[in-house]
Amino acid sequence: MRGNGKPFEQGQSGNPAGRPKGARHRTTLAMEALLDGEAEALTRKAIELALDGDGPALRLCLDRLAPVRRDRHVQFDLPAIDTTADLPKATHALLQAIAAGELTPSEAADIGKAVDAHVRAIEVTDIHERLARLEEGSTR
Numbered sequence: 001m002r003g004n005g006k007p008f009e010q011g012q013s014g015n016p017a018g019r020p021k022g023a024r025h026r027t028t029l030a031m032e033a034l035l036d037g038e039a040e041a042l043t044r045k046a047i048e049l050a051l052d053g054d055g056p057a058l059r060l061c062l063d064r065l066a067p068v069r070r071d072r073h074v075q076f077d078l079p080a081i082d083t084t085a086d087l088p089k090a091t092h093a094l095l096q097a098i099a100a101g102e103l104t105p106s107e108a109a110d111i112g113k114a115v116d117a118h119v120r121a122i123e124v125t126d127i128h129e130r131l132a133r134l135e136e137g138s139t140r
Contacts, residue, residue, distance in 0.1 A: 076102050078111070081118055084126075090115050 008014050035042070049057035076097045079089040094112060097103040103111070 072107075074103055074107055074111070078115075081115065081122070084119055084122060087115070087119055 046057050046060055050061040076093070078093050079086060081087060081090050091112070094103070094108045094115075098105055098108050
């Protein structure tokens with residue numbers, strides 16, 4: 001026990017390793033125990049309700065049959081980005097893909113984030129190389 005009456009230093013976790021991988025919450029375990037052996041009957045009832053026109057039951061069944069697609073694989077020509085000077089060609093390709101309906105604006109935004117991260121990596125590499133050349137020149 002610390003002098004302030006608290007068992008741990010402020011900002012320090014009492015369990016730095018966190019919950020072990022695969023460990024499940026007590027509530028989840030209790031719900032599983034309650035539903036044990038009832039999954040088939042509950043599924044059948046949800047299907048019957050959906051077939052009788054119950055909206056929420058229908059939505060539940062359809063969500064299981066065809067879940068909402070989170071991402072899709074997109075394919076379009078993105079020019080190589082080797083230097084920051086190549087960036088306008090890449091952004092132009094993204095805009096063209098949106099205009100042609102090949103990409104949605106949100107898909108282009110996600111790709112733009114990846115392009116931005118790549119450009120930042122190029123910039124950091126360039127700065128590092130310039131600094132190394134400067135340091136090499138000053139030691140001669």
